[in-house]
Amino acid sequence: MKPEKSKRKPGRPKASESPGTMTQLLRTASFLFMEHGYEKVSLETVAQTCGVTKASVYYYFSNKAVLFTEALLFVLKMAYDQTAAVIEGPGTLKERLQEVARRHMRNQHVDFETMMREAATDLNEEQIRTVREREADIHRLLERVFAKAMDEGEMKRSDPLLLSHAFVAMMTVRNRNEIVNDVRTAGQAAEEIVQLIWVGIAPPHS
Amino acid sequence: MKPEKSKRKPGRPKASESPGTMTQLLRTASFLFMEHGYEKVSLETVAQTCGVTKASVYYYFSNKAVLFTEALLFVLKMAYDQTAAVIEGPGTLKERLQEVARRHMRNQHVDFETMMREAATDLNEEQIRTVREREADIHRLLERVFAKAMDEGEMKRSDPLLLSHAFVAMMTVRNRNEIVNDVRTAGQAAEEIVQLIWVGIAPPHS
Amino acid sequence: MKPEKSKRKPGRPKASESPGTMTQLLRTASFLFMEHGYEKVSLETVAQTCGVTKASVYYYFSNKAVLFTEALLFVLKMAYDQTAAVIEGPGTLKERLQEVARRHMRNQHVDFETMMREAATDLNEEQIRTVREREADIHRLLERVFAKAMDEGEMKRSDPLLLSHAFVAMMTVRNRNEIVNDVRTAGQAAEEIVQLIWVGIAPPHS
Amino acid sequence: MKPEKSKRKPGRPKASESPGTMTQLLRTASFLFMEHGYEKVSLETVAQTCGVTKASVYYYFSNKAVLFTEALLFVLKMAYDQTAAVIEGPGTLKERLQEVARRHMRNQHVDFETMMREAATDLNEEQIRTVREREADIHRLLERVFAKAMDEGEMKRSDPLLLSHAFVAMMTVRNRNEIVNDVRTAGQAAEEIVQLIWVGIAPPHS
DNA sequence: AATGAATGAGTGTTCATTCAT
DNA sequence: AATGAATGAACACTCATTCAT
Numbered sequence: 001m002k003p004e005k006s007k008r009k010p011g012r013p014k015a016s017e018s019p020g021t022m023t024q025l026l027r028t029a030s031f032l033f034m035e036h037g038y039e040k041v042s043l044e045t046v047a048q049t050c051g052v053t054k055a056s057v058y059y060y061f062s063n064k065a066v067l068f069t070e071a072l073l074f075v076l077k078m079a080y081d082q083t084a085a086v087i088e089g090p091g092t093l094k095e096r097l098q099e100v101a102r103r104h105m106r107n108q109h110v111d112f113e114t115m116m117r118e119a120a121t122d123l124n125e126e127q128i129r130t131v132r133e134r135e136a137d138i139h140r141l142l143e144r145v146f147a148k149a150m151d152e153g154e155m156k157r158s159d160p161l162l163l164s165h166a167f168v169a170m171m172t173v174r175n176r177n178e179i180v181n182d183v184r185t186a187g188q189a190a191e192e193i194v195q196l197i198w199v200g201i202a203p204p205h206s
Numbered sequence: 207m208k209p210e211k212s213k214r215k216p217g218r219p220k221a222s223e224s225p226g227t228m229t230q231l232l233r234t235a236s237f238l239f240m241e242h243g244y245e246k247v248s249l250e251t252v253a254q255t256c257g258v259t260k261a262s263v264y265y266y267f268s269n270k271a272v273l274f275t276e277a278l279l280f281v282l283k284m285a286y287d288q289t290a291a292v293i294e295g296p297g298t299l300k301e302r303l304q305e306v307a308r309r310h311m312r313n314q315h316v317d318f319e320t321m322m323r324e325a326a327t328d329l330n331e332e333q334i335r336t337v338r339e340r341e342a343d344i345h346r347l348l349e350r351v352f353a354k355a356m357d358e359g360e361m362k363r364s365d366p367l368l369l370s371h372a373f374v375a376m377m378t379v380r381n382r383n384e385i386v387n388d389v390r391t392a393g394q395a396a397e398e399i400v401q402l403i404w405v406g407i408a409p410p411h412s
Numbered sequence: 413m414k415p416e417k418s419k420r421k422p423g424r425p426k427a428s429e430s431p432g433t434m435t436q437l438l439r440t441a442s443f444l445f446m447e448h449g450y451e452k453v454s455l456e457t458v459a460q461t462c463g464v465t466k467a468s469v470y471y472y473f474s475n476k477a478v479l480f481t482e483a484l485l486f487v488l489k490m491a492y493d494q495t496a497a498v499i500e501g502p503g504t505l506k507e508r509l510q511e512v513a514r515r516h517m518r519n520q521h522v523d524f525e526t527m528m529r530e531a532a533t534d535l536n537e538e539q540i541r542t543v544r545e546r547e548a549d550i551h552r553l554l555e556r557v558f559a560k561a562m563d564e565g566e567m568k569r570s571d572p573l574l575l576s577h578a579f580v581a582m583m584t585v586r587n588r589n590e591i592v593n594d595v596r597t598a599g600q601a602a603e604e605i606v607q608l609i610w611v612g613i614a615p616p617h618s
Numbered sequence: 619m620k621p622e623k624s625k626r627k628p629g630r631p632k633a634s635e636s637p638g639t640m641t642q643l644l645r646t647a648s649f650l651f652m653e654h655g656y657e658k659v660s661l662e663t664v665a666q667t668c669g670v671t672k673a674s675v676y677y678y679f680s681n682k683a684v685l686f687t688e689a690l691l692f693v694l695k696m697a698y699d700q701t702a703a704v705i706e707g708p709g710t711l712k713e714r715l716q717e718v719a720r721r722h723m724r725n726q727h728v729d730f731e732t733m734m735r736e737a738a739t740d741l742n743e744e745q746i747r748t749v750r751e752r753e754a755d756i757h758r759l760l761e762r763v764f765a766k767a768m769d770e771g772e773m774k775r776s777d778p779l780l781l782s783h784a785f786v787a788m789m790t791v792r793n794r795n796e797i798v799n800d801v802r803t804a805g806q807a808a809e810e811i812v813q814l815i816w817v818g819i820a821p822p823h824s
Numbered sequence: 825a826a827t828g829a830a831t832g833a834g835t836g837t838t839c840a841t842t843c844a845t
Numbered sequence: 846a847a848t849g850a851a852t853g854a855a856c857a858c859t860c861a862t863t864c865a866t
Contacts, residue, residue, distance in 0.1 A: 020408070021851090040245065040327075043836065055838085055853075056349050058244055058836090058851075063391045110324075117381075129852065153409055166376045169376050169377075174374055175388060179367070179371050192368055193372060196403070197402070201406075203362060270860095455841090470842080471848090476841090529654070529655070530728075558624060568818065573796065574814070585780070601780070608818075610779060612814075614712075614818070615774060660856060670830075672857085673859085674830055675856090677831095679831095682858090690829090
């Protein structure tokens with residue numbers, strides 16, 4: 001969390017190098033917030049990670065709450081698009097769920113709800129509402145897919161929205177070192193998690 | 207923010223040290239940390255909630271990291287004892303899991319892993335290790351119970367430790383207002399979550 | 413906050429320089445500075461009020477101190493002209509003083525001296541001197557009028573410059589809500605103030 | 619305004635040296651606010667002038683608005699007491715007014731109303747009300763004295779509250795260098811101001 | 825056993841100012 | 846003629862921590 005002075009330029013050169021400071025700030029902030037939560041990420045850190053000053057952050061975002069909100073909307077949009085592409089794509093439902101899980105577990109990230117609670121005192125009604133709405137979109141997307149699958153006999157009947165939340169919640173196991181470590185990759189964990197919720201834990205004969 | 211040195215001698219404090227205030231601080235801190243996370247809880251808040259001054263907190267706990275650590279150990283011990291009592295008690299496995307879920311969902315609390323990550327920069331190696339160990343105890347307890355149940359045919363075979371983590375992770379749905387609200391209580395959510403993981407989502411005929 | 417260097421060349425700018433924007437900036441700045449004082453008025457505010465960007469302000473005025481100075485000279489010139497027109501115009505001295513007071517009290521404005529003190533650290537010697545000189549012009553105008561009136565027996569003898577300052581100072585009562593409110597307009601207050609200083613407060617018989 | 623590092627201790631030693639940090643902060647803040655206004659006085663300056671750190675200021679006053687409010691109440695109380703002692707004391711009304719003027723002009727200070735307007739955005743309703751009330755107390759004190767004097771024939775009839783405001787407003791001439799300078803002291807200016815308002819400016823014969 | 829006083833290091837935020845275009 | 850982008854310096858405010866009593 002101590003923003004190290006980075007001289008930059010180890011990556012791709014020139015041409016695509018500058019996708020606009022604002023976009024870079026948004027990307028960086030998204031990553032940092034998701035990785036560390038709201039409070040631990042200072043604007044100073046975001047700025048220095050992008051190689052600009054704190055004041056520049058304020059040039060683009062009027063305050064921390066706004067940056068946070070826009071950063072979250074940014075990742076939620078990406079998450080929605082990715083999830084939609086996969087879940088409505090080809091393959092069996094189980095395979096598609098596994099792919100969703102794999103992608104979701106690719107990076108570590110804090111619990112979304114915990115992060116929102118942390119930020120809640122800084123955000124205004126509308127900001128909270130907007131973020132929550134975009135998050136709910138993802139759950140509603142899954143809900144629809146689940147409901148349809150249930151109708152078509154691809155899944156057992158249950159509350160599809162609850163299932164969606166439970167499904168997403170299970171992916172936080174990716175953060176536990178006892179689970180995802182040298183012997184088991186995040187990808188494997190994703191598959192096993194889906195297998196678990198797929199077959200359930202009831203004894204075979206019951 | 208420069209911890210590293212925990213001058214406090216380990217082990218139980220002398221009986222002469224007023225257990226009243228100290229226990230109260232521990233209880234209060236436990237509750238506040240679980241409710242709001244590490245950063246958002248200031249020692250001032252803990253002190254005021256207990257009706258003492260900030261300096262008094264330092265009288266009992268050499269710094270915030272120590273208070274946090276001991277507070278977590280406090281709740282983890284309670285959680286372990288409660289879980290053990292229930293999970294090793296009477297009733298079918300499913301019933302016992304439901305009771306564990308019900309108790310765990312009784313209060314809102316932040317995601318444990320997220321909170322630990324928040325606090326990680328302040329805690330030293332040993333503190334992290336100790337807390338993680340006590341948390342792991344709970345997972346190992348569940349792991350043992352699951353393994354035994356699998357052996358005895360009460361459960362389908364799967365990785366019992368992964369299952370334990372997934373099970374606990376699912377309980378964070380308690381925090382979502384779309385799930386636990388006026389129409390569905392935390393208790394009901396607990397039951398449905400257990401039902402979900404119990405029967406799985408695979409179609410009945412497969 | 414490091415002024416000292418006013419690169420702007422003195423004298424009237426070339427006619428080609430769009431007088432529109434510059435004049436508008438000057439007018440806006442004058443109004444805002446008089447209404448709120450030096451510190452509270454940011455260049456951003458001035459710019460936005462004029463519908464241009466902050467950088468545009470710098471295009472016309474090399475820094476805040478210069479804008480402030482020129483804005484003040486702008487209003488002082490207007491004030492001088494207006495005062496001169498009235499005070500040297502027709503009517504009895506008392507009537508003319510009342511008209512001067514009425515016009516001066518038309519708008520609320522901060523105390524001139526207080527504002528100058530606020531800005532003093534930013535202005536250089538010359539800027540302060542110039543503004544003060546133009547302010548002094550107004551006092552000298554009144555001084556001359558008073559002196560002449562005393563000579564001609566239209567007024568009691570006293571220090572005409574002190575009187576001028578006292579006269580202007582009294583007009584700040586326009587800002588007090590206890591004085592100028594629903595029951596007494598600024599115009600009425602102006603008349604009563606003049607009446608007060610006109611007849612004095614000594615008992616009638618003394 | 620650049621708070622110089624002051625090693626202190628050039629004054630009276632020990633015993634009476636420490637009248638309590640809080641009182642010292644209050645006195646210092648009062649002086650600085652009255653001398654420079656609200657915005658120009660930073661808490662850092664107040665702190666360093668007292669030889670403590672900014673954080674110490676916050677130990678005693680929860681924010682700048684509170685410090686400002688209490689500082690003003692502090693000076694207003696002193697001003698009231700002093701004014702009351704003089705104005706209700708012995709001597710002719712004119713002599714007493716002169717003494718009040720002399721004391722009021724002893725130190726330079728910004729226009730009260732201008733300062734309040736500067737601070738207004740930071741203060742809450744109650745703080746503004748309280749300060750205004752204490753300021754009004756002084757005007758009411760003068761108003762009562764004036765009203766009584768009018769009843770007893772010691773003064774000409776006029777609006778006593780307006781007179782009070784006008785009287786106080788006139789004292790700001792103390793800040794003008796053209797008025798109070800080498801040839802005329804503040805004390806002399808005080809006397810001449812009172813003389814002016816006492817006799818008025820109307821020609822003797824009218 | 826407990827506290828009042830004080831502080832250093834941050835954090836969010838504002839603003840005058842610069843410069844390339 | 847005008848601006849978008851970027852910055853440095855200051856400021857209000859918070860908080861964990863220390864220490865003498």
